[in-house]
Amino acid sequence: MSVVIDIMLLGLMGITAIAAIRMKNLFAAVMLTGIYSLLSALWFLILDAADVSFTEAAVGAGFSTVLMLSTLMLTRSAEKPSRHSPILPLFVVVVTGAILVYATLDMPGFADPEAPIHTHVAPHYIEESKAEIGVPNIVTSVLASYRGFDTLGETTVIFTAGVGVLLLLGIGRRREDGDE
């Protein structure tokens, strides 16, 4: 049963991705990327990554779709026809994809208990976090405590992104400008 759901979700994600690429109407393309995010949130949920799924649903399907739509207000709603021949980009993508697929052959099998990622610090987090941190959600204790430096860095990145957008676009600047 779970295999059927896996295949259906991944199939739908594939179809949505291809449809989003082929779509010339940007509004529809934005909507399709939102659907894609929602599907990948479901996919993360099936992989038992509830926190990641939560983030993907809120940011990918919700917030970034709204941002794309408000950007769309500033541009045209249809894609410009491309003047380049698609041969060279296709070649680059196929070669890069082939290298990536080749690289996955060296990866440990899916959910292999002997994989390096499961034998390094993960056992310590899983066994000791109850006694050391005392927080039931191990994801939170890893994010906020064991990996506190990383999360501080991420928060700073978000802050920097906000500063960047403010420097480029400003906030509420148009109110005085009126009609240009």
Add this chain to the structure above:
Amino acid sequence: MTHHFILRVITKLLIPLILLFALYVQFHGDFGPGGGFQAGVIFAAGLVLYALVFDLDTASEVIKEWVLLLLAPLGVLIYAGVGLTSLYFGGNYLDYNVLAHDPVHGQHLGILLVELGVGITVASVLTTIFFSFAGRGLRDPKEALKKSSGDRDAGQTS
């Protein structure tokens, strides 16, 4: 935007629930899925929904832009301040064990404060980003609509 009567009523019903859910995700992140980042996004989504259904000027009456600009660095400072506090109490940077007499209580306090910092920064930065994107296009939705139907294909409306 005087139409959309149903949208406005439903939005008014939904927004308190969204903001409440954001706070739940924020403070319940230790026990269930969630945490500062998700809570911040959900809180910002509530404000963005308000700005979409009503208009941007009304939304910036609800939360003033200078408040957002104050809150964004405040979150980072709370986070970094927790680190400095643990240095002050003789631990390593961001070592929450020293924040209370019992190391586990210290960890709880540290995680709570740090997640609060993340939530404040994420919520205010995302709202700021939306306000600055939308501020260029749909400050007045009616005018923007006129503009977009008029010269959408003539060129960029900047």
